[in-house]
Amino acid sequence: QVQLVESGGGLVQAGGSLRLSCAASGRTFSSYTMGWFRQAPGKERDIVAAISRSGRSTYYADSVKGRFTISRDNAKNTVYLQMNSLKPEDTAVYFCAATLSTVLGLSENEYNYWGQGTQVTVSS
Numbered sequence: 001q002v003q004l005v006e007s008g009g010g011l012v013q014a015g016g017s018l019r020l021s022c023a024a025s026g027r028t029f030s031s032y033t034m035g036w037f038r039q040a041p042g043k044e045r046d047i048v049a050a051i052s053r054s055g056r057s058t059y060y061a062d063s064v065k066g067r068f069t070i071s072r073d074n075a076k077n078t079v080y081l082q083m084n085s086l087k088p089e090d091t092a093v094y095f096c097a098a099t100l101s102t103v104l105g106l107s108e109n110e111y112n113y114w115g116q117g118t119q120v121t122v123s124s
Helices: none
Strands: 002-007 010-013 018-026 033-039 045-051 058-060 068-073 078-083 092-099 118-123
Touching: 002 092, 018 033, 018 092, 018 118, 033 068, 033 078, 045 068, 045 078, 058 068
Parallel strands: 010 118
Antiparallel strands: 002 018, 018 078, 033 045, 033 092, 045 058, 068 078, 092 118
16 A cells, blocks of 8 residues: 655646645555646546656646646655646635556546545645
8 A cells, every 4th residue: 555645736726836846655656647637616526647657758737738747756755746837716625546457547436545635725
């Protein structure tokens, strides 16, 4: 198993930046494909970005392409989400997730392990 703990959320003005971190413990971190999801009030939890075990392959939702960057440091057992040019519609609880699948999963059903989430609020 792997345990995931997110940090870095907060309140930021539109146009600002935040960097989310997700620290993993347990089994070998480099064995996991990682994803960031978000859930706004009254909405489903949607994929934001995903990264392969090596970090060489990434996926971004259209809504965040060019603004967000996912990365990982396997030596530190951590995955990051750099969020720039934030918009009010980015406001949500952001979740880190892990799967042993080698495929960049786009659905929450493809991930087995989840963090508790961190709130990101973007004011206009």
